[in-house]
Amino acid sequence: MLILFCPYCGVKAEETELAPGGEAHLKRIGPDGTAEEFEAYLFARKNLKGVHFERWRHAYGCGKWFLAARDTHTMQVYGTYKAQTAHATDDIVANARQARPEWVPDWPQASEAVAG
Amino acid sequence: MPSRRYSVFAIAREALRQHGGWTRAWTSPEPRDRYQVVIVGAGGHGLATAYYLGRNFGITDVAVIEKGWLGGGNTGRNTTIIRSNYLQDPSAAIYDKALKLYETLSQDLNYNVMFSPRGLIMLAQTEHEVRGYKRTVHANTLQGVATEWIEPARLKELVPIINIDGPRYPVLGGLYQARGGTARHDAVAWGYARACSDMGMHIIQNCEVTGIETEGGQVRAVNTAKGRIGCDKLALVVAGHSSQLADMAGFRLPIESVPLQAMVSEPIKPCMDVVVMANTVHGYMSQSDKGEMVIGGGTDSYNAFTQRGSWHHIEETVRALVETFPMISRLKMLRQWGGIVDMTGDRSPILSTTPVGGIFVNCGWGTGGFKAIPGSGWAMAELVAQGRPGPLAAAFGMNRFREGRFIDESVAAGVAH
Numbered sequence: 119m120l121i122l123f124c125p126y127c128g129v130k131a132e133e134t135e136l137a138p139g140g141e142a143h144l145k146r147i148g149p150d151g152t153a154e155e156f157e158a159y160l161f162a163r164k165n166l167k168g169v170h171f172e173r174w175r176h177a178y179g180c181g182k183w184f185l186a187a188r189d190t191h192t193m194q195v196y197g198t199y200k201a202q203t204a205h206a207t208d209d210i211v212a213n214a215r216q217a218r219p220e221w222v223p224d225w226p227q228a229s230e231a232v233a234g
Numbered sequence: 235m236p237s238r239r240y241s242v243f244a245i246a247r248e249a250l251r252q253h254g255g256w257t258r259a260w261t262s263p264e265p266r267d268r269y270q271v272v273i274v275g276a277g278g279h280g281l282a283t284a285y286y287l288g289r290n291f292g293i294t295d296v297a298v299i300e301k302g303w304l305g306g307g308n309t310g311r312n313t314t315i316i317r318s319n320y321l322q323d324p325s326a327a328i329y330d331k332a333l334k335l336y337e338t339l340s341q342d343l344n345y346n347v348m349f350s351p352r353g354l355i356m357l358a359q360t361e362h363e364v365r366g367y368k369r370t371v372h373a374n375t376l377q378g379v380a381t382e383w384i385e386p387a388r389l390k391e392l393v394p395i396i397n398i399d400g401p402r403y404p405v406l407g408g409l410y411q412a413r414g415g416t417a418r419h420d421a422v423a424w425g426y427a428r429a430c431s432d433m434g435m436h437i438i439q440n441c442e443v444t445g446i447e448t449e450g451g452q453v454r455a456v457n458t459a460k461g462r463i464g465c466d467k468l469a470l471v472v473a474g475h476s477s478q479l480a481d482m483a484g485f486r487l488p489i490e491s492v493p494l495q496a497m498v499s500e501p502i503k504p505c506m507d508v509v510v511m512a513n514t515v516h517g518y519m520s521q522s523d524k525g526e527m528v529i530g531g532g533t534d535s536y537n538a539f540t541q542r543g544s545w546h547h548i549e550e551t552v553r554a555l556v557e558t559f560p561m562i563s564r565l566k567m568l569r570q571w572g573g574i575v576d577m578t579g580d581r582s583p584i585l586s587t588t589p590v591g592g593i594f595v596n597c598g599w600g601t602g603g604f605k606a607i608p609g610s611g612w613a614m615a616e617l618v619a620q621g622r623p624g625p626l627a628a629a630f631g632m633n634r635f636r637e638g639r640f641i642d643e644s645v646a647a648g649v650a651h
Binding site: 133141 | 489490539546578
């Protein structure tokens with residue numbers, strides 16, 4: 119059974135205690151967005167086989183949303199972090215890169231940090 | 235060399251010579267460096283696409299390439315249920331085409347796919363479901379798909395082992411499709427493979443695609459574990475890994491991949507000669523010819539590619555079925571497995587052209603692809619051969635998500651397929 123650490127409660131929660139919320143860090147498209155952008159926001163998902171960032175809600179605990187970095191192929195959990203975070207934290211990136219050296223984060227700051 | 239025709243005379247002849255004359259049902263050639271059409275994925279849908287390309291359009295310069303073994307993905311992992319009682323017109327058209335093709339598939343392929351139209355009941359266990367299924371019956375009547383609403387007493391006659399007066403979810407009636415049933419899933423893949431091989435097509439197993447070559451927005455070749463294979467047209471028919479293949483070709487699909495589990499019990503004497511699906515409590519069950527109870531449940535609700543699935547979903551499914559069928563409570567489960575299903579936002583498939591010229595996708599069948607195999611292959615062959623969708627595939631283009639033309643089966647199809 120999948121077990122995730124709730125960063126708010128500070129407890130380990132089994133998946134029956136949690137509600138999944140799909141891919142994390144999606145940018146909401148405003149009223150001036152194009153049809154393509156809106157389609158991408160609603161339906162196009164990365165659906166990665168590997169490091170995946172996703173939303174979870176501690177439904178039968180504190181009820182709050184948090185984010186997790188999980189490997190969809192090996193089911194390894196690289197870490198969880200609060201929902202009010204723009205990107206996964208450095209230690210989660212390090213965990214993921216240790217398991218998958220070929221993986222590079224797709225947000226600019228971290229890629230530069232890794233390259234540097 | 236075409237394989238020998240199977241018949242009662244062939245069995246009699248072989249019985250007289252210790253069955254030494256049977257040959258392999260399909261050949262396993264090394265790939266040539268070029269084909270007119272390359273199909274990725276030797277599951278039911280891929281092989282059916284190849285078969286109807288040959289049969290309906292005379293295109294036999296075809297290779298079907300497969301990462302693992304033939305029919306080893308979702309084709310060999312489903313609960314073999316066949317039905318066409320969908321709500322929306324485009325769904326009814328393609329699923330009923332599939333059902334009609336299944337009815338004569340053994341004769342068409344000269345291969346016994348053990349199609350068993352034993353009837354299928356979807357239980358209504360809430361007032362919402364009663365209304366929903368009555369609506370589906372009316373829709374099916376307009377579509378020319380024979381289904382009927384049955385009351386609990388009739389349902390109990392058809393399924394004597396069912397507990398009508400469940401404490402939590404009493405059975406209030408059911409949506410009955412007498413033409414629905416099951417078929418032998420492996421035989422469907424094997425039958426199509428044999429027929430394709432007889433037409434001179436190449437089926438290449440253990441040949442994972444590692445890249446897709448395009449030039450000027452047009453597909454040129456696929457790179458595989460067995461080298462580069464050139465092609466004019468490329469069909470991606472890979473279910474759970476559709477996003478990965480699309481990524482190689484440089485476009486995205488509105489697909490998410492999640493595990494779906496199934497299991498079988500120890501074999502018991504015949505006790506249920508229909509397929510029963512209980513969508514409110516997430517479980518469906520039929521009895522195989524060997525006597526095993528074949529059981530399926532809901533999908534995991536998060537993305538994964540593990541082909542295992544979550545333990546608590548098994549518990550949920552079995553708990554629901556024990557309440558509905560109390561006599562199975564002492565059964566031991568023999569095997570449990572998972573497959574990776576490709577879910578779309580409206581729970582309907584995608585048969586579509588793509589942003590890359592010459593590449594076509596057939597995916598998004600989600601939890602219910604097996605029943606659609608012949609119809610899907612028929613429509614996909616039309617799409618690949620003509621370069622544009624025919625009447626069956628027209629509504630299932632991937633641009634429907636941009637245009638808001640959803641074919642919403644999430645209510646009618648529910649969780650279980």
